[in-house]
Amino acid sequence: MMRVLLDTHIYIWRVSKDRRLSAHFREAIDDAKQVYVSTASIWELSIKSARGKLAPNGERAIDELERQPFIVLPVELKHARxxxxxxxxxxxxxxxxxxxxxxTEELEFLTADSELADYFNEALPA
Structure with a gap:
């Protein structure tokens, strides 16, 4: 069973039951051993909210994290490095x-952003 990290939009779609969350992503989340959401996602959503640039489902996602069965992944020094x-x-x-x-955490990254997927197709330095 895999361990997954949700990209911010995947997290929002899951929490809001948005139709844009494909069956593939729904199944990956449901079948995962552990599902993580980064504090970086909540930080990003909070900044957008403060600027008035966040849809209502994003607003709800900020406050929903503690009620979700997901593991909060804090940003650590090793991630920043x-x-x-x-x-x-x-x-x-x-x-x-x-x-x-x-x-860094050897998590499957669930994203619909093809540019981000390129990071996992490249041979990256350690």
Whole structure:
């Protein structure tokens, strides 16, 4: 059984029961041994909320995490350091932290963002 880290949009879609969450992602989450959500995702959503740029389902996702059966993955020093060794395939700092966490913690990263998936197709330095 796999351990997974949810990208921010996958987390929102799951919590809000959004139709954009494909059967593939639903099954991966349901079948996972452990499902993680990063504090970086909540940080990102909180910034968007403060700027008035977050849809209602994103707003709910901020407060829902504690009521979900997911494991909260804090951003640690090793994750921040791992970002510096990553190729510059994606500019968003929150996404880069999520990728670094998935790689560092050996988690399957569930994302619909094909640019982020490229990180897992590359031979990355340790």
């Amino acid at each position: 791992a970002v510096r060794n990553m190729p510059d395939l994606h500019r968003d700092p929150f996404d880069r932290v999520l990728v670094a966490q998935a790689l």
